[in-house]
Amino acid sequence: MSVPRRPPALLTAPLLVLALLLTGTGCTSGTAPAKAPVGAPGKGAAGPESDAASVRRESAAAEPAPSPAEIPGLGPLTRAEIPEGARQAFVVAGEDEDAHRSSAVLYSREDLARGWVAVAGPWDAHNGMEGWTDHHVAGDRRSPKGVYSLTDAGGRLPDPGALLPYDEHPRFAVDGEGFFGEPLEGSFDYVVAINYNRTAGVTPLDRHRPLGLGRGGGIWIHVDHGGPTQGCVSIPEERMEELLRTLDPELDPVIVMGDAETLER
Template sequence: MQDLLLMSALLVPSRDAAPIEQAVIVTSARWDSRRATLRRFERTGQGWVRQGRAVRAWLGSNGFAPARTRRQNSGQTPAGVFDLPSAFGHGKSGSVSLPYHRITPRSYWPYDPRDPYTYNVLQTKRIKSARWRDDGQWSERLLDYGRAYRYAVVIGYNLPEAVYRGPAGQWRAARPARTHKGGGIFLHVSRHRPTAGCVAIPQRAMREVQRWLDPQANPHIVMGPEAVTRDWRKRLRATASSSSVS
């Protein structure tokens, strides 16, 4: 049942009509920057209020790329606005409100173009007839990433829709993701180096973010260089300097 709830939250379309009450802003100086700053905000009766401290983040080894042009294996983090539908990990999760998957030795995240129907779909086991490759290049055995995935949140980039449990328990998408755009884009614990396209922050901050996110607040992440995030921050219309989204 837990896996069914997770898949529903992970792979349904974003609730575009719902107001965004929590926002995570990841800003770099340039498109090709490997480092960025992560800030988070929550809408209150007084407007948008910053939550916690700003933290330094690692990006992909080749910086940001616009989500519409980002390609698989580019080493770039997609820039844009995305929902944050679910979380996973193997650390002490505590009070996580997002749909949560505790990873096991059987947890995989494939993004193998030769099997579009499982592309960017969390798998709770690998069946013998699976077409996606388990070679470390076209899929991730999540537990192999150690501390990086101790606390993690899925970023809603290029996720498929209409996911169902297929033969032998494999999860498949009736409306697959785009196999040239890449997958497995997460917010996770930093290993003190650039990522393959994810956003990584210190463990304590990542654990705090994971616990703070509330699905009822329709949380979203805004990622990109200053020119991209500045425009979005202006639309938050902060009501006071103490709650300014800058």
């Protein structure tokens, strides 16, 4: 009986080496993925809009729009008195509660997004001889603090181009002397009625006093005569002409008046 022969050992070793070599090539793990080209879109890739640019754009979009500008020197209580519909404000700020010298600036906010903008002034002005009061009475020689509408104008001289209704009348003539001996003549050549204790929509010469005669009246913006007033606000004649040509009833103008300390509240 014959016994089968084993393959020679020399043939087995080469076959084993060949198998190991084929396994080491990685063919069994599939084809390696192709590398994405540099700059191709994808997670973490810098494409047409990088992550940094996207963050900058989102941050800019999140920034709030700037607040509309407020009138300098006015505090929250005073600002709250200005009607929402008012688009012009003539601000008269006194040096002190007991002083008769003031500074006047005209502001406008025709562009609501931009807010209040100074359009004229500052101008030198006078107010009542004894300063300011929050409870004006007849004969106290003080100007009433507060915010009042401006709806009517007039004067002894012809209309210089006023936008407010203008009443030319000889009764605006005045004479005599002021507190320091200065002549009053010409003081009412141009006036704008301040709607304190008066009826809006009528001539400044109207004498009706809704709060009663004891609370005074006839408080105007008028031509300055070089000294303090009985309670009015006065500015130089050329400034009065400019004011009359600028105050626009379509913009619901108001006057904001008082000593600077009070207006800052």
